[in-house]
Each structure stands twice: as structure tokens, then as C-alpha cells.
Amino acid sequence: MARIAVIGAGMGGMAAAARLAVAGHEVVVHERTDTYGGALRRFTRDGFSFDTGPGLLHLPAVQRDLFVKTGRAALEDRVGLVQVPVTARHVFPDGSAVTLPNAARGKVVDALDEALGAGAGERWSELLGRAREVWEAVRRPLLEEPLRDEPGSRGALVRDDALPVRPRRRGLLRLPRSLRPGRAPALAALADGELRDPRLAALLGSCAWAHGLDPATAPASAIVLPYIEDTFGTWYVRGGMRNLAQALYERCRERHVEFRFGTRVTEVRERDGRAAGVGPLADGAGEADAVVVGGVAGAPGGVAGGELGTARLTVLLALRGAPDDNTAHRTVVHRDLGGAGRAPVTVLQPDDPALRPEGDFGTAVLSVPVPVGSLRTQAEAERLADELLATVDAAGLGLGPRVLWREVRTPADTEAETGAPGGRVPPPALPGAGGAFLHPANHPAGSAPLPGLYAAGGWSHPGGGLAAAGMTGAMVAGLVQDPEWRGSR
Structure with a gap:
């Protein structure tokens, strides 16, 4: 049994802690704030509750596996996990709109044909079919195995542009320069050349924007993002996504993981050339045989990344009137046509009585990615919030007249x-x-800043999102047990 120190009680850190504890290790989690969950937080006021981080879940199999591997009670025994009826409703600047059924390719094709014209669904389906080729080629080395750079390893595949994501040839003279063979296109360029409808291109681009990636610069391999939603569905946790963090925290406690909140760790201690604990903590409280950095950019130990992605502005709306039966859980309001341009506005309106007071009330969360450092004052954030609300109301959502109060949350929050x-x-x-869109390895063997030092969470391989965070926990637990661990079999 080893002593393991985990820095940070985010979803990646807790996933690693639970798996390591069930393997028989003594695990202590040091969290600088007063609570767990990382970005999965909750804002409450006047009987209204809001998720302030991720509002939906993809690839729930990752969380199911985590709960199966760490205890008797399954995920659905701890949270109410439901598949939302539609992936999203998309509203475009020209007034057209389309509602995409959840995890139903044939119905999606029909919906696109009806809303955007004959052939739109076939072009979209064909692109997702090619995304499946990318997914099958990289799923294991990208999501299920530690990132390795050894010659001949499958880790090299995820850096290679020679993936099955090339544009279909329709004659070189008909392809834009950025799509010609020999060049790896950006997602927006692929969308313009393949989908041949600016609304379809905007729909594809929104899948990148949802993860803080600009489709003008994100690689074309980002087509795996809509493929994941289309294939595995979109899910919601009743009572809000914060309940998922609570369930994982409780699972950690059941496995005797110790949490020390309000503990700011600023260094990883070294002894005999290995990680030996965290500090500054008194009375030997930070001593450990291995250290897991739970994922923030610039964290102690130097193993976390942080140059990718954007910040986010979020507007929480307390509303008069509950959502009607036709209200989509997620609406994406596009501010530009095409795969590039301004990011669309995402509106989440969960029909969840647990999030609102008794009576005729509702909630909505507006969010949009913003460049890091672009909102320097609260006044600037409030002006952008006004603009976003006006945009979604112009698209027909009618939220403005229903607002009781709002809370504008900035990147500083x-x-x-x-x-x-x-x-x-x-x-x-x-x-x-x-490899420009990869994150640092969980255990960078051969180039590790310190043996015995590991990384979990969104700023390490395989990156952000609840599914990826869960996978980091599995990878770290496997590597602590065996530095040559190559992934689950």
C-alpha cells in the first residue's frame, strides 16, 4: 500500500482518488477551496439553482465504469441520469431552424432535409460516417491509453495528420486551396468544402465552439465531437450536474479517501529523485509515495498544460413561467453563418423542478466562449450579457420579458x-x-519532471470534458500500479 497525495478535488482528481483507494492505497486529497467538484459548481439564490460548469454529459459509459470499478452501487443508483429528447435546436441568422433528435441518425437526416433542404441530411450523415473512421482509428490511443511517444507506439498516431479525414475529391479545381491533398485542413475549411451549406457548416462549427475551440483553427479531426454526441447521446443529471460531483465525492469517502479542504499546495516535494509529498504542510501531513496533480494550468510539479481553449461568459437567468413541452433542453443560437466567425450562444433550459421554486418559474443558462483576457471589467461582462440576451430573444426565445433577475459570471469567477x-x-x-491539440501526458515517462509524479484532470491527457476527466483517473490509477500500463484490456 502506497501513500498517495492528490492535488485538487476536481472530477479528474477524485476519479483517480477513488480508483487508487479501491486498489488499497492510502489517498489524501488536498483542495485549495472549500468544496469539491472543480468546474462542476452550483449557484443558488431565492430557490433557484444553476449549474455553473458543464450542463450536459456525453459518453456516460466512462462514469458508469468508474462507479462499477469503485463500489457496489452503480451510477444510476446514485444519480438520476436521463437522456434528453433532442441533442439541440439550432437557430440560424436567416431565420431557419432545425431540431436534432438525440442519438437517432435516421431522424436527424430527415430533420435536416426538412429544415435545410433535400440532400442536407445525406451530406451531414456522410461526414459523420467519415468521423466514425477517425474515431475508430484513434479512440483507444486518444482516450483509453496513456500518451506515449515511443517509436512505433500508437501514441504517435494521434499526432499524425495522415488520418482518414481528407476531403472527398470532386476535382482539384473545385476544392479550395486549404482542402487540397497534402494539407491537413481546419474544421471550418472542411465544413465549407464538404457540407456546401453555410448553415450545416455553422452547425458543425458549433460542435467545436461548445468545447472552446475555434473551427477556423481546430483540426478537421474535430469531426469526432459531433460523432460522439450523435452515437452515444446527450445526457442530463436530474437536480443538476453538480449532483454527479456529489456522487463521486461520496464514493471517494466510502473508499476512505481523506479530503483536506482549504489547503493550498504550492510545491511538490522531492526525495532521492522522486516525488515525496506536497507542501507547505506541517507535521508531515503532506508526505507521500506518489503525487497526482489534479489538473489546473500551472499547477505544482510542472506537468499541467494550459495554452489551449478559451474562457467563458455565463449568464444565469431566473425566469417567470416554466418551460413548455416544446422547449428544447439546449438551444444553439448562431450569430454567423458558416464554420467560422463569432461563437454561437448556447442556451440551456432544463425542465427540472429541483432547480426552481414551487410555482410557475423556470431557469435558463446562456453561455459563450470568449478570448482569455477579453473581459476586463464587470461592466464589459454586463454589456456582453445584454447583447447575448438580445440575440437569443431576436431568435424567438422570448427570455428577456420573463427575467426576474440574472447573475453574470465572468472568466474571473x-x-x-x-x-x-x-x-x-x-x-x-x-x-x-x-499534436498541437494534445495535452501533457499523465505520466510523462522519459521526460517526466519527477518520477512518482502523475497528472489527472482536464489539463492533462486526454483533456477537458467530464468523460475525459474520468479517463484520466483510470490512466493515473493504472500507471501508479504499473508504470508500463498500456490501458484496460
Whole structure:
């Protein structure tokens, strides 16, 4: 049995802690704030509750596996996990709109044909079919195995641009320069060349923007993002996504993980050339045989990244009137047509009585990615919030007249909660582009700053998102047990 110190009680750190504890290790989690969950926080006021981080869940199999591997009670025994009826409703600047059924490819094709014209659904489906090729090629090395750079390893594949994401040839003279063979296109360029409808291109681009990635610069391999939603569905946790963090925290406590809140760790201690604990803590409280850095950019130990992704502005709306039966859980309001341009506004309106007072009330969360450092004052954030609300109302959502009060949350609020400089939100890792969209390895063997030092959470491989955070826990637990661990079999 080893003593393990985990820095940070985010979802990645807790996933690692639970798995390590069930393997028989003594685990202590040091968290600088007064609570757990990382970005999965909750804002409450006057009987209204809001998720301030991720509002939906993808790849729930990752969380199910975590709960199966760490205790008797399954995930659904601890949280109310429901599949939302539609992936999203998209509203475009030209007034057209389309509602995409959840995890139903045939119905999606029909919906696109009806809303955007004959052939739109076929082009979208064809692109997702090619995304499946990318997914099957990189799923294991990207999401299930530690990132390695040894010659001939599958880890090299996720850096290679020679993935099955090339544009279909329709004659070189008909392809834009950025799509010609021999060049790895950006997602927006692929969308323009392949989908041949600016609304479809905007729909594809929104899948990148949702993760804080600009489709003008994100690699074309980002087509795996809509494929994941289309194939595995979109899910919600009743009572809000914060309940998922609470369930994982309780699972850690059941496995005798110790939590020390209000403990700021500023260094990883070294002894005999290995990580030997965290500090500054008195009375030997930070001594350990291994240290797991739970994922913020610039964290102690130097193993976390943080140059990718954007920040985010979030507007919480307490509303008069509950949502009607036709209100989509997620609405994406596009401010530009095409795969690039301004990021769309995402509106979440969960029909969840647990989030609102008794009576005729509702909630909505507006969010949009913003460049790091772009909102320097609260007044600037309030002006942008006004603009976003006007945009969604012009698209027909009618939220403005229903607002009782609002709370505008800036990147500074995200930074205070997660510790990420500038409030940056980590995006998921993506293959290709020479590895430019990958995150640091969980145990960078051969180039590790310190043996016995590991990384979990959104700023390490395989990046941001709840599914990826869960995978970091599995990878770290495997590597602590065996430094040559190659992934689950």
C-alpha cells in the first residue's frame, strides 16, 4: 500500500482518488477551496439553482465504469441520469431552424432535409460516417491509453495528420486551396468544402465552439465531437450536474479517501529523485509515495498544460413561467453563418423542478466562449450579457420579458473556482495537427519532471470534458500500479 497525495478535488482528481483507494492505497486529497467538484459548481439564490460548469454529459459509459470499478452501487443508483429528447435546436441568422433528435441518425437526416433542404441530411450523415473512421482509428490511443511517444507506439498516431479525414475529391479545381491533398485542413475549411451549406457548416462549427475551440483553427479531426454526441447521446443529471460531483465525492469517502479542504499546495516535494509529498504542510501531513496533480494550468510539479481553449461568459437567468413541452433542453443560437466567425450562444433550459421554486418559474443558462483576457471589467461582462440576451430573444426565445433577475459570471469567477489562469476552460484532446491539440501526458515517462509524479484532470491527457476527466483517473490509477500500463484490456 502506497501513500498517495492528490492535488485538487476536481472530477479528474477524485476519479483517480477513488480508483487508487479501491486498489488499497492510502489517498489524501488536498483542495485549495472549500468544496469539491472543480468546474462542476452550483449557484443558488431565492430557490433557484444553476449549474455553473458543464450542463450536459456525453459518453456516460466512462462514469458508469468508474462507479462499477469503485463500489457496489452503480451510477444510476446514485444519480438520476436521463437522456434528453433532442441533442439541440439550432437557430440560424436567416431565420431557419432545425431540431436534432438525440442519438437517432435516421431522424436527424430527415430533420435536416426538412429544415435545410433535400440532400442536407445525406451530406451531414456522410461526414459523420467519415468521423466514425477517425474515431475508430484513434479512440483507444486518444482516450483509453496513456500518451506515449515511443517509436512505433500508437501514441504517435494521434499526432499524425495522415488520418482518414481528407476531403472527398470532386476535382482539384473545385476544392479550395486549404482542402487540397497534402494539407491537413481546419474544421471550418472542411465544413465549407464538404457540407456546401453555410448553415450545416455553422452547425458543425458549433460542435467545436461548445468545447472552446475555434473551427477556423481546430483540426478537421474535430469531426469526432459531433460523432460522439450523435452515437452515444446527450445526457442530463436530474437536480443538476453538480449532483454527479456529489456522487463521486461520496464514493471517494466510502473508499476512505481523506479530503483536506482549504489547503493550498504550492510545491511538490522531492526525495532521492522522486516525488515525496506536497507542501507547505506541517507535521508531515503532506508526505507521500506518489503525487497526482489534479489538473489546473500551472499547477505544482510542472506537468499541467494550459495554452489551449478559451474562457467563458455565463449568464444565469431566473425566469417567470416554466418551460413548455416544446422547449428544447439546449438551444444553439448562431450569430454567423458558416464554420467560422463569432461563437454561437448556447442556451440551456432544463425542465427540472429541483432547480426552481414551487410555482410557475423556470431557469435558463446562456453561455459563450470568449478570448482569455477579453473581459476586463464587470461592466464589459454586463454589456456582453445584454447583447447575448438580445440575440437569443431576436431568435424567438422570448427570455428577456420573463427575467426576474440574472447573475453574470465572468472568466474571473471560473479562475477563482478552478484556479485556471484567466478562467480558461480545457478543451478535449484532438488528433492530428502534429499534436498541437494534445495535452501533457499523465505520466510523462522519459521526460517526466519527477518520477512518482502523475497528472489527472482536464489539463492533462486526454483533456477537458467530464468523460475525459474520468479517463484520466483510470490512466493515473493504472500507471501508479504499473508504470508500463498500456490501458484496460
